[in-house]
Amino acid sequence: MEGGTAMEVAIMEKDAFTVVGVEKEFGYRTAYEDIPQFWREHFEGGGDQHASGMFGICFDDRDGSQSFTYLIAGGYDPGRGIPAEYVMKTFPAATWAVFPCRGALPQALQDLNTQIWDEWLPNCHDYELAGNYSVEVYSDGDTSSAGYYSEIWIPVQPAGQ
DSSP states (O other): OOSSOOOOOEEEEEOOEEEEEEEEEEETTTHHHHHHHHHHHHHHTTGGGTOOSSEEEEEOOSTTOSEEEEEEEEEOOTTSOOOTTOEEEEEOSEEEEEEEEESSTTHHHHHHHHHIIIIIHHHOSSEEEOSSEEEEEEOSSOTTSTTOEEEEEEEEEETTO
């Protein structure tokens, strides 16, 4: 990519997976402030008992809309019940652009997200979006640490398909 910042990305095939979580609608203009508050409320309210917070998933289903749906989720365990206010989503086996992120949350992940959408996708000639969602994947550890590791996954397909 010319004129941009070098980005670390891996194109990977991943199996289908199912998540369970709680979702909420957010406006694009205030999402970077509002989503961290949603996470705080989720954990303070004990939501991590049903949705571990391993995933944060953005769904953009409406062209031209000023908002999107965000899901705090954990892996689906068929042996556990799902609270009525929770949703279950299944993602098909797919090709993903996987972007590693190192740094304290939420800033490091927000910076990477902006870079993906403003620089990588518009300038990527080999791949294009293959879905209306993106997945944040969180690891165990201190999210305020400068060395904290997370990822953003974007479903992609070869350009022109």
